[in-house]
Amino acid sequence: MSVIAPNFKLSGFIKAIINDAVWFLLIFSLIGFPLVMMVLFVIPMPVIDGELLTPFLAFTYLADPSRTLPIVQAFMTTDMFKIMAFPGFGFAALLAAGTIFLERKLLAKLQLRVGPFYCGKVEGILQLLGDGLKLISKEIIIPAKADKPIFWAAPVLFVASAAAFVALIPVAPGWVVADVDMGLLAVFAVIGFFPIVTILSAWSANSKFPFIGGIRALFQMVSFEIPLILSLLGVVMVTGTLNLSEIAASQSSFPWILFLPVGAIVFFITMLAELERIPFDLPEAESEIVAGWLTELSGMMYGLVQLGTYLKLYAFAALFVVLFLGGWNGPMVVPPFPMEIATEGIEIGPITAKIAGLPLFDQEMLNGIFWFVLKTVAVIIFILLPRGVFPRVRVDILLNLGWTKLIGLAFVNIFIALALVYAGVLGPGGLQ
Amino acid sequence: MVGEIAGNYSTVVLMFGFAVAAMAPTLLISRMISPRKKSNPVKFLPMECGQVPSGEGRTHFMMQYYPYILMFVIFDVVAIFLYAWGSSLLELPKNATLPMMGFLGIIFGAMSFALYQSGRRRIW
Numbered sequence: 001m002s003v004i005a006p007n008f009k010l011s012g013f014i015k016a017i018i019n020d021a022v023w024f025l026l027i028f029s030l031i032g033f034p035l036v037m038m039v040l041f042v043i044p045m046p047v048i049d050g051e052l053l054t055p056f057l058a059f060t061y062l063a064d065p066s067r068t069l070p071i072v073q074a075f076m077t078t079d080m081f082k083i084m085a086f087p088g089f090g091f092a093a094l095l096a097a098g099t100i101f102l103e104r105k106l107l108a109k110l111q112l113r114v115g116p117f118y119c120g121k122v123e124g125i126l127q128l129l130g131d132g133l134k135l136i137s138k139e140i141i142i143p144a145k146a147d148k149p150i151f152w153a154a155p156v157l158f159v160a161s162a163a164a165f166v167a168l169i170p171v172a173p174g175w176v177v178a179d180v181d182m183g184l185l186a187v188f189a190v191i192g193f194f195p196i197v198t199i200l201s202a203w204s205a206n207s208k209f210p211f212i213g214g215i216r217a218l219f220q221m222v223s224f225e226i227p228l229i230l231s232l233l234g235v236v237m238v239t240g241t242l243n244l245s246e247i248a249a250s251q252s253s254f255p256w257i258l259f260l261p262v263g264a265i266v267f268f269i270t271m272l273a274e275l276e277r278i279p280f281d282l283p284e285a286e287s288e289i290v291a292g293w294l295t296e297l298s299g300m301m302y303g304l305v306q307l308g309t310y311l312k313l314y315a316f317a318a319l320f321v322v323l324f325l326g327g328w329n330g331p332m333v334v335p336p337f338p339m340e341i342a343t344e345g346i347e348i349g350p351i352t353a354k355i356a357g358l359p360l361f362d363q364e365m366l367n368g369i370f371w372f373v374l375k376t377v378a379v380i381i382f383i384l385l386p387r388g389v390f391p392r393v394r395v396d397i398l399l400n401l402g403w404t405k406l407i408g409l410a411f412v413n414i415f416i417a418l419a420l421v422y423a424g425v426l427g428p429g430g431l432q
Numbered sequence: 433m434v435g436e437i438a439g440n441y442s443t444v445v446l447m448f449g450f451a452v453a454a455m456a457p458t459l460l461i462s463r464m465i466s467p468r469k470k471s472n473p474v475k476f477l478p479m480e481c482g483q484v485p486s487g488e489g490r491t492h493f494m495m496q497y498y499p500y501i502l503m504f505v506i507f508d509v510v511a512i513f514l515y516a517w518g519s520s521l522l523e524l525p526k527n528a529t530l531p532m533m534g535f536l537g538i539i540f541g542a543m544s545f546a547l548y549q550s551g552r553r554r555i556w
Contacts, residue, residue: 083447089454136458139466144476145489156455163451167444178443185515186444206489207478215493222504229511233518240522242515295479300462304455399500403547411540414514418529421521 046074069360076360079177083167087175092166095376096310097128103384110388131303138299146296147204154201155297155304161193162311169318170245172328172368183244184236187319188229191274194312195221198283198293205296213292216395217276217283223402224273230410231266234417235323238426244319248327255326259420263413264324266406268382271316273402275309277383279390280398317379318372325375328368336363503546510539 045053048070053061061067075081082088101116104127108115120126142151168187170176180186195218202214236242238259239250257264273280284292297305321327337359345354393401420426469475478485517524517532 079443079446083443083450088447089450136462137466138462139468140459140462141476143478143489152459156452156459159455160448160451164444164448167447177447178441180440180444181437185512186441188512190444203490205478207480208485208489208491209479211490211493219500223500226504226507226511229508230514233511233514236515237518237521240519242519290479290481299466300458304458307455403500403503403543407543411536414518414536418521422526422529 048074069355069358073360082175082177087169087171088167088177089163091171092163092311092314093307095314095373096307099310099313099380099384100306101125101128102381103387106381106384107388110385135303136300140299140301143205143207143296145206147206150200150204151296152301154197154204155301155308158194158197158201158308159304159311161190161197162308162315164193165190165315166311166318168244169315170248170322170327171318171372172365173245173249175365175368176245179245180243182242184232184242184247187244188225191221191225191228194274201297202293205293207296209290209295210293212289213283213285213295216285216289217293219395220273220276220280220282220398223399224270224406227266227402227406227410228270228274230407231263231270231413232323233410234260234263234413237414237417238421244322248322248329251326252329255324255329257324259426260324260413260417262409262416264320266409266413267320267324269406270402271320272383272386273398275313275316275383277313278387279393281392282395282398285392313380313383314376317376317383320379321372321375325379326371328372330367330371330374332363332367334363334367334370499546499550503543507539507543 040058045058047053048061051057053071053074058071061071076086084090105115105123107113116124116127118124119130142148165187167177168180168183168190170179178186198217198221199214202210202217205211235247235256238256239247241247241250272278276283282292284294286292289295294302294305339359341355341358345352417426474484478489480486514536521529
């Protein structure tokens with residue numbers, strides 16, 4: 001489209017904006033504000049500085065910027081913050097979006113192209129925003145005779161399954177959405193959802209290409225789940241726990257990849273297969289079956305599936321980091337917080353500003369996040385690299401690889417772990 | 433006690449619910465703001481590379497490699513059983529490993545027999 005709006009008038013534009021603002025204020029003051037007050041009266045409020053935070057006090061604090069940090073701090077310990085923002089959805093979605101941009105740039109560099117370049121002036125940094133706007137403003141076309149409820153629900157369920165996977169990943173000591181004792185088994189349970197969602201989406205589309213792609217995805221995910229499960233048994237044997245936080249904490253001296261490299265390699269290959277990435281991208285083989293099980297998805301539905309895919313990629317990379325690369329453990333690089341700011345306040349000329357609630361983040365948490373993100377990004381780059389290098393494998397080669405070679409190697413890994421435990425190298429009385 | 437253990441998993445369900453609650457509106461917004469052009473006869477046809485689709489979309493499909501699915505049903509459960517042993521290996525006495533070796537041998541033997549059969553007979 002060459003002309004953005006042929007009948008554009010500035011006065012009309014301003015009028016439209018004012019109109020929208022008035023409607024927004026009206027609706028917010030009539031519905032939103034009472035709703036906020038009602039919610040604030042219902043939820044349990046934290047105790048700050050020895051007094052219970054009432055909704056009235058909360059609004060007073062919000063008006064005074066130097067007193068908002070305790071509220072932020074109290075909010076940061078709630079489950080809601082963990083789910084929405086930090087170790088949960090917001091953090092993972094941010095990393096997933098970064099991964100999409102990184103993949104496009106990296107792939108372009110590998111193939112001697114430029115990649116996204118124009119959107120956002122600097123190296124196409126706003127390309128993702130543009131893509132998102134494009135996807136959300138496109139018409140969603142649902143094929144005739146499709147099973148509509150399932151077809152609408154499948155992309156949302158795909159993102160939700162990926163989010164449930166992200167919920168189990170510990171990012172820093174104590175920073176995990178769901179710290180469960182059977183963490184690893186819960187991960188396997190969540191991974192089991194993806195083939196179901198895929199086959200539901202493929203079946204409901206009433207089209208041949210998605211159907212073939214869905215069946216391929218089912219085969220692939222199913223046949224690589226057993227090597228996946230078996231390759232992680234070695235780590236569980238040497239740590240003696242299924243809790244992911246404890247597994248990450250047990251690697252404070254050395255990562256398990258030093259002792260169990262076979263398991264790490266098998267897990268990495270099965271990870272590529274579960275993520276449907278090249279060389280195992282048979283379900284989306286674009287030169288054979290259009291786009292596989294994504295063929296009939298259009299507009300924002302496709303965008304949601306992409307978001308879910310990259311959330312899943314982040315979660316798998318993070319699982320690799322937690323199990324084999326030591327999670328958040330690493331040398332302390334974050335400088336300690338200057339405590340005199342918290343006790344005596346900041347002196348700016350004649351004024352001394354004393355801010356309550358400092359420090360907001362402790363040193364160990366920041367250090368943990370730094371190492372975790374560094375390792376995760378490194379693993380993500382390793383997952384992205386094969387896409388620029390390898391061709392696609394055939395389906396019988398894929399199944400043969402999964403069922404004979406990888407399962408055999410996973411058994412070898414189990415015996416290596418058993419030998420390490422019984423030789424006294426690891427476990428009680430061994431290293432650590 | 434049981435409820436407490438199950439309650440630990442509630443945050444996983446909450447995360448699932450949050451993702452649904454956060455992502456469903458994007459589909460609604462997209463439906464609201466995107467243009468909806470008039471329908472024409474070929475618009476809602478399933479994708480078949482420009483051809484008019486022939487036959488049903490959901491047909492009988494020759495599902496090759498079906499036995500791998502059957503093998504998955506068995507060996508997935510078996511592999512999960514190994515976790516009960518693996519997670520308590522450090523507390524178990526050493527002579528408890530011998531029956532497990534027998535169990536691993538049975539799994540490995542069964543799996544290799546199934547794979548051998550799949551290669552020998554061309555019925556799969």
